Amino acid sequence: MNLMTAFRNLDSYGRRRAPEVIRHEAALLERRLVRFRPELVRLEVSVSQTRGKKRIRADLRLGLPTGVIAAREEGFGIEPVLHRAFAALGRRLDRLLSRLARAPEWKRPARRARTGRLLPPAPDRAEADRRALFFDLIEDHLDHLYNVVRRELTYLEASGAVPAGRLSVRSLVAATILSGLERFEQRPTEFSVGDWLTGLAWRTIEAEARAARRAVPDDAASLDETPDQPAGEPTAADQEMFEFYQPDDLLLLEDLVADEDGEGAETLAVRREAALALHRALADLPVLWRKVVQRLHIEDETPEQTAAVLDLSAQEVARIAEAGRAFLHQRLIEAGHAPDSAEAALADAETEVAQIPQPLEDRDRIATAMTGNRDGRPHGTSNTAEHADH
Structure with missing residues (x-):
């Protein structure tokens, strides 16, 4: 880590103690920066004292490949001011590292x-x-x-x-x-x-x-702390780190669209874009409207079944279904799709939704909790093949 210091108007005690405290705190900070190449990390420490007064101000600026974070503290003792400044910088560094690792997601x-x-x-x-x-x-x-x-x-x-x-x-x-x-x-x-x-x-x-x-x-910050400085433009190293920590189970609307085989590339692209527009419009529907539309047009349930599940009357289901369909139709047209393609997207809503099996790990976890075995059989039972072998 490259360390630069600047002292202005410090008294003799401050000029003697400030470098010692800075070297100690910088060494502790450097241990948390092992993921960055040392030559790409730059710490600037500026300590000043108002001429003729005892008030001291410490400004810290930590330059990283992902951007810059800073901290400032003021007080009347050189050591407490520097310790508080480095502590504040450390908290902001922890939040930055947490965001880079996408810790809030896991x-x-x-x-x-x-x-x-x-x-x-x-x-x-x-x-x-x-x-x-x-x-x-x-x-x-x-x-x-x-x-x-x-x-x-x-x-x-x-x-x-x-x-x-x-x-x-x-x-x-x-x-x-x-x-x-x-x-x-x-x-x-x-x-x-x-x-x-x-x-x-x-x-x-x-x-x-x-x-x-x-x-x-x-990643919420305290209102008592100075806001972080805005980060600079991402570097190639930033992009590599982001891709490395990108979670595999990130939820995207694109993943709700079913894959199609046996069609031309142009037709596929048009249908996929229409399906994506349909899902964007579904995301904007009121929750109750979306439930009704999904039951009727995606899960192909009857209005009577939908009314029973949602505890609504048949008249309410019909009214919501009509309003929801009109909303989706209008949104598809606003997204640039022709009226006939909008109608086709609504008609094919059931086939355009991807159905993904539950992960086996999750199913095994549920089976183990409910029956005591990964295969879903209670303890002490055996299958037919096992009986046949004996």
Whole structure:
């Protein structure tokens, strides 16, 4: 690290102690900068004292490949002022390193502690049998539940209703399943288990989204601190670091569009752009409207089923469906699509949505929690092949 110092109007004690304190604090700071090449790091320290007065001001400027951060402190003692200035600079450096590593997207200690294990072991045989029965009921609906959560969370993040990266599909699916386990004996019987899980998922997402909007951001700065200096233009090293830390499960509207085979490149590009425009418009729909449109046009459910799941009347479903379709049609036209292509995009909405199977790791985690085994069978049971071998 390149270190530059400047002292103005310091008394004899300040001129003697300031270099010692700066060298000590700079050495501690340098240990946190091992990811940067030393020749690309520059620390400038300026300490001044008002002529004829005892007030001291310390200005620190740390130049990194990713930009510049600074800190300033004032006081009446050279050592306390420098220690506070370096402490403030260290806090801002920690926030910068956290953003570079995208820590807010994966480092949530409280949530990780809760979701490290989906459920504790069953306390008795009756609870184990209850969990196994519940898993048998929901096993065939896990892929559908995963896609419902994935789509809705993507729309919420795309519209800005939920901070990007604040919630995860895995944790929302787990929370939905736990909610279902608590009340599955009281589940409504007028519609299927899949519809019941869908309703639970929507309520879970809505509650978690409200909590996420109220939560303090992970990289929030104190109002008592001086704002960070704006970063400079990104370098090649910045871009490499960003690509290295780019999360694989980043939610994008593009990932909701199904892949098509057997068509020409030009036709494919037109259909994909129309599908993306449709998803952007869906993200802007009011939440209730989006649920109705998805049930009717993407999941191909009947108005009666939609009304039962959403606890609406058939007249309300029809009114919302008509208004939502008109909204989407207008948005597609505003996005530059011809009326006939807009109609085609709405008609093909079901086939244009990608359906992705739930990750095997997540499914195994749920099966282990509910039955005690990764394959979904309770402890102490064996399959037919095992019986045949013996």
